[in-house]
Amino acid sequence: MFNGIKGVLYRELNVYRKRARKLILASSLSPLLYLIAFGWGFGDRVVAGGLPYITFLIPGLITMSSLNQSYGISQEINIARFYFHLYDEYLIAPVGPMEIVLGEIFYGMFKGLLSTILIFIYALIFSVDLIISPLFFLSILIHTFLFSSLGTTIAMVIKDHGSQATVNTFVITPMIFLCGTFFPVDRLPYVFKLLVYALPLTYSTKVIRASLTGGEVSIFFLALMVAYASVFFYTAYLAVRRVEA
Amino acid sequence: MMKELLEVRGLVRRFGKKTAVAGIDFTLEEGAFVGLLGPNGAGKTTTIRMLTGLYKPTSGSVRYYGRDFFSNQKGIKGNIGVVHQYSNLDRDLTAFENLNLHCILHGIPRSERKKRIEEALEFAGLAEHRNHQIKTFSGGMKRRLVIVRALLHEPRILFLDEPTVGLDPQIRRSLWDLIVKVNQVKSMAILLTTHYIEEAERLCKRVMIINEGKIIADAPPEELKKDLGRFVLEVFHEDGIEERLFQSKEEALEALKGCRETCKIREVTLEDVFLNLTGRRINV
Numbered sequence: 447m448f449n450g451i452k453g454v455l456y457r458e459l460n461v462y463r464k465r466a467r468k469l470i471l472a473s474s475l476s477p478l479l480y481l482i483a484f485g486w487g488f489g490d491r492v493v494a495g496g497l498p499y500i501t502f503l504i505p506g507l508i509t510m511s512s513l514n515q516s517y518g519i520s521q522e523i524n525i526a527r528f529y530f531h532l533y534d535e536y537l538i539a540p541v542g543p544m545e546i547v548l549g550e551i552f553y554g555m556f557k558g559l560l561s562t563i564l565i566f567i568y569a570l571i572f573s574v575d576l577i578i579s580p581l582f583f584l585s586i587l588i589h590t591f592l593f594s595s596l597g598t599t600i601a602m603v604i605k606d607h608g609s610q611a612t613v614n615t616f617v618i619t620p621m622i623f624l625c626g627t628f629f630p631v632d633r634l635p636y637v638f639k640l641l642v643y644a645l646p647l648t649y650s651t652k653v654i655r656a657s658l659t660g661g662e663v664s665i666f667f668l669a670l671m672v673a674y675a676s677v678f679f680y681t682a683y684l685a686v687r688r689v690e691a
Numbered sequence: 692m693m694k695e696l697l698e699v700r701g702l703v704r705r706f707g708k709k710t711a712v713a714g715i716d717f718t719l720e721e722g723a724f725v726g727l728l729g730p731n732g733a734g735k736t737t738t739i740r741m742l743t744g745l746y747k748p749t750s751g752s753v754r755y756y757g758r759d760f761f762s763n764q765k766g767i768k769g770n771i772g773v774v775h776q777y778s779n780l781d782r783d784l785t786a787f788e789n790l791n792l793h794c795i796l797h798g799i800p801r802s803e804r805k806k807r808i809e810e811a812l813e814f815a816g817l818a819e820h821r822n823h824q825i826k827t828f829s830g831g832m833k834r835r836l837v838i839v840r841a842l843l844h845e846p847r848i849l850f851l852d853e854p855t856v857g858l859d860p861q862i863r864r865s866l867w868d869l870i871v872k873v874n875q876v877k878s879m880a881i882l883l884t885t886h887y888i889e890e891a892e893r894l895c896k897r898v899m900i901i902n903e904g905k906i907i908a909d910a911p912p913e914e915l916k917k918d919l920g921r922f923v924l925e926v927f928h929e930d931g932i933e934e935r936l937f938q939s940k941e942e943a944l945e946a947l948k949g950c951r952e953t954c955k956i957r958e959v960t961l962e963d964v965f966l967n968l969t970g971r972r973i974n975v
């Protein structure tokens with residue numbers, strides 16, 4: 447049962463190890479720019495959701511950055527599949543689709559959690575106080591699981607590279623900008639609010655922000671995250687089960 | 692009597708309206724060395740991919756040792772080794788790491804992995820390149836590596852999809868030696884696809900000719916050629932080459948005497964067999 451998980455992780459982590467410095471450097475830049483531009487730029491004059499803006503922003507950057515990293519395995523799986531045919535090596539082995547899916551998801555979670563640590567370091571540097579509770583751990587695990595599952599699903603159902611870029615442009619980027627990363631969603635016009643409350647990132651952001659800043663964590667939202675994660679996990683499983691190359 | 696390893700019955704695969712494999716039947720014994728010879732687009736790759744669990748057939752059955760493949764995939768896959776038409780090594784990993792990945796996926800115990808990998812690298816003549824990234828490998832080296840990688844879990848049958856396509860003649864020959872060694876030293880059954888006549892004739896003890904998704908002939912190469920005649924007289928006319936078949940060299944030489952255009956005698960090949968069966972050439 448574990449050979450597939452071990453195999454996928456062995457490959458992903460060894461490839462990651464060789465590029466780690468470049469990858470970490472690249473993924474650390476954009477959150478830093480946001481912090482400098484919005485955190486320092488707005489300073490104390492802006493209050494969002496009852497918090498100093500920089501305190502509001504950091505949890506948003508955590509969800510955004512970990513989403514980018516976790517969901518980002520989509521692109522990597524894609525290149526591995528279409529350019530290098532690496533999936534053939536998994537598919538001829540005596541391992542089931544569930545093992546392959548779990549291997550990829552764990553890798554996505556690893557990347558997501560690594561970027562979370564990075565933002566915590568920024569929080570220290572910008573001396574923003576955060577509360578790290580078990581509830582935070584639970585929610586970041588669900589969050590990275592959710593978006594790794596989504597990334598795996600997308601990577602398996604699309605037919606080529608172009609469609610990957612399309613999904614990123616029309617789904618992922620708008621989601622990152624609208625779902626409470628940079629401002630509270632409650633200020634959005636009604637129509638947008640409807641849209642935003644259909645997207646899973648909204649709940650991740652609310653739960654993670656509340657857990658880090660001492661707000662009240664909605665169990666209902668947490669349950670919704672679990673629901674989304676389950677759905678995407680199942681779609682990822684189905685997609686890998688029927689994939690032929 | 693040899694034990695039956697693989698039995699294929701009525702295997703069909705369609706892609707939309709296109710029928711890539713149109714119902715093929717054959718059986719394979721332990722230790723066999725069989726070629727699947729046919730032009731590009733004949734359905735060779737699609738066949739191999741169905742026999743190794745990568746494509747689901749539209750209909751038909753595949754049995755290994757009498758067990759249905761598609762309902763026992765996990766149990767049976769350990770008996771199968773595959774070398775694809777393209778090299779699917781990870782460019783960023785080293786030779787050792789690529790082989791190690793294969794060992795992990797096939798559940799080879801950690802204590803045995805190193806020994807098997809070193810052996811495989813030795814067998815392929817790549818021992819010094821153990822810790823080099825695949826990026827630095829030539830086409831021939833990658834081919835050798837994917838072949839020994841497919842053997843790491845000690846399968847009973849090895850599928851090779853056009854193993855020498857796109858390689859220099861010299862490298863092709865060295866790969867042939869490696870493949871023959873696998874069949875003889877490891878007494879592993881081999882099913883090799885190719886569109887190179889010479890490869891099928893020289894290597895395979897039995898050749899199945901595939902065209903438009905159907906197997907149209909299945910016998911040892913000598914037998915396939917025998918029915919046709921043994922020698923060909925090629926007559927070069929202004930508008931093309933005429934080929935006349937003869938049972939003996941003497942008859943062919945006799946005909947050569949009366950030849951007024953440029954003429955040439957050569958032995959019959961599987962290309963002639965294919966031409967005779969289909970009216971087309973394998974390689975155009």
Ligand SMILES: Nc1ncnc2c1ncn2[C@@H]1O[C@H](COP(=O)(O)OP(=O)(O)O)[C@@H](O)[C@H]1O
Pocket residue numbers: 706709710711729730731732733734735736737738
């Ligand atoms: N994934 C696919 N989708 C659509 N058509 C395909 C696909 N794979 C193969 N075919 C078609 O099926 C036929 C057989 O292809 P293939 O098995 O690759 O032939 P070969 O390996 O003998 O060159 C070809 O006409 C090819 O275009």
Ligand SMILES: [Mg+2]
Pocket residue numbers: 735736737776853
């Ligand atoms: Mg082919």
